[in-house]
Amino acid sequence: MLKFILLGLLDYRAMTGYELLGWINVSTGNFWHAKLSQVYATLKQLEGDGDVISHVEAQESKPDKRVYTITEAGRAALADWLATPITEHEVKKDGLLAKVFFTSPDEKDALLSQLRLQLKLHQDKLSEYRQEAPAAIGQMLAEQPELAMHAYLWEATRRFGEMYETMYIAWLQESIRTLSEQLP
Amino acid sequence: MLKFILLGLLDYRAMTGYELLGWINVSTGNFWHAKLSQVYATLKQLEGDGDVISHVEAQESKPDKRVYTITEAGRAALADWLATPITEHEVKKDGLLAKVFFTSPDEKDALLSQLRLQLKLHQDKLSEYRQEAPAAIGQMLAEQPELAMHAYLWEATRRFGEMYETMYIAWLQESIRTLSEQLP
DNA sequence: TCGCTCATGTAATGGGTTACATGATTCA
């Protein structure tokens, strides 16, 4: 539900669609992401539902921008979503696991090289969670010092990313080792 | 791509849509899932593309069934997909993390009880990976002993589920502990 | 001069969920 991600961010402060995507990329990118086109489409839908309102601001030496502000109805919708607990186990989808599952056992070398490529991708992501992500939290706090208490929650989600990538790397290393022994 | 999951399963043996969903639930459910309606729709699409063919079989005291068989073109499409490496970091989506991120810091109690509910869900899932999942692999091997080499690959994906749930539980426990101290 | 940042959107298509519609057999 990108809808709620946008409402959550607009609850911090009014922003344009372009700015929203910037925040998504540095903060919620860990657990939710979107394309700019979807951000604009969703904002339009939110405005139609009365959850946000917008106005156009002219700028010097930059294009005009449309700034979105959350409404009371929008705050209520957000609070409602936050208060609704998730009671089912959320199912993940992972294309790599699908390939591992269905690879033909005689394609051992191709599989192992795909796993080694993944290892590099996940190691890079891990160092991002350890370096860029804490910096992004600091940046957000610098812009909005009143959100200090929120930083603990942001940190918890960053920490998830760190633990997830650590686990993924451990699984890749274990799998590379055991499959290289087990497959013919 | 449910398409490739279905081709992968049909490469083991010919099956009906209903049977395919049964296998998805006990084997690939870990990394890919689908609704029955989507399975039927995707099979129809695959048949239109020439990747599978089907025929109807009459049964005693059961409804007629339509059995799908993979074609040479389907095998080629599957091999092609398997050979194409994933070169980008796959982005996950997680509704719980979204809620943690955007929860108001003064909703501490509501948040903690949502995290405790999740803890139970993930603990149940972990024991499923430790009990039902190995049994399902044994079951698949009993039905198709010629797939013995595939079992190493299936086990690798089962192991991912086990490690993922273990990590998720550790994160939940850590977050419950630290947030209950940090939030007011 | 080339690519990046800022800035906005629409249209077509694809992938997936929910709801609808049907019906026999078997087991508790």
Place this chain on the structure above:
DNA sequence: TGAATCATGTAACCCATTACATGAGCGA
């Protein structure tokens, strides 16, 4: 008697991606 299993599908809708379309300013 009621629920579960077996068995098939369609239609409407929602969410998301890709492609298209435009354009100024700035720094290398």
